[in-house]
Amino acid sequence: MKSFDYIIVGAGIAGLSVAAELAQRGPVLVIEREAHPGFHATGRSAALYAETYGPPVIRALTIASRASMRRRRRGFRKPRC
Incomplete structure (x- = not known):
């Protein structure tokens, strides 16, 4: 074992x-x-970009990540729905 x-x-x-x-x-x-x-929550969080979600610190982090989220990276692809 x-x-x-x-x-x-x-x-x-x-x-x-x-x-x-x-x-x-x-x-x-x-x-x-x-x-x-x-x-569950991880999948929803990764699938949705919402600048108005969460308390101020979460919204600030989300907005700060905007440029990174918009760049397509090799190895990432759109999810199948």
Whole structure:
């Protein structure tokens, strides 16, 4: 049986970010209930650019990322609906 130093519950943006950081320190197990990582809130957040969403600090970060979001990057593609 394999052992892990860390167990993360949830494969959304927060869970996978923490798992990536912890993986530098030891073996990590990520447990996810959904069929795909980032299925709920992460998926909606990544699919929608809304400058009016959230408190002032979130709106400021969103507006600051506008130019980056508009540039097409190799490896990214439009989602299929």
